[in-house]
Amino acid sequence: MAVVAHASLRYDELSYMVLRCCLSRAAWYAAFAAIATVINIAVQAWVQIILPLNRHIWWFLDLGMWSSMIAGTLAGLAVKYYLDKRYIFAFTARNLVHDGQTFILYTAMGGVTTLIFWGFELGFKSIFFDPGMRYIGAMLGLAIGYWAKYKLDKRFVFEERP
Secondary structure, three states: OHHHHHHOOOHHHHHHHHHHHHOOHHHHHHHHHHHHHHHHHHHHHHHHHHOOOOOOOOHHHOHHHHHHHHHHHHHHHHHHHHHHHHHHOOOOOOOHHHHHHHHHHHHHHHHHHHHHHHHHHHHHHHHHOOHHHHHHHHHHHHHHHHHHHHHHHHHHHOOOOO
């Protein structure tokens, strides 16, 4: 009987129900933040390897570092938007334009939290003078940034509008 009742549900609704039955929203958000963090750091490391642009005057003008930070941020943004939109907030856009507007707003909120993340990443690199510590700072900054991002997204991006 339960199977028949779910047969009329759309795939999005069913996948959302399955996801929510096992863990709380906060637990899934933390898991998705961890996935996006791993992707971000992996892309950064990968870009540093394939694009060795270590020519710089001062540490903050390191082109390889900035290229990798931007690439990692964009990769994490794309994955996190999809996961948040679909599974955390169960958001369905009315059309492609609405989805684009939502993504722009999501990205704008991410701009605020990216400053936190990059601040920690660059701060750790500056304080410890160790390229590896940069990634530790990035993970800490991402954790704090994702906490703030959830609050912003819930309030401003994925709120129910009439």
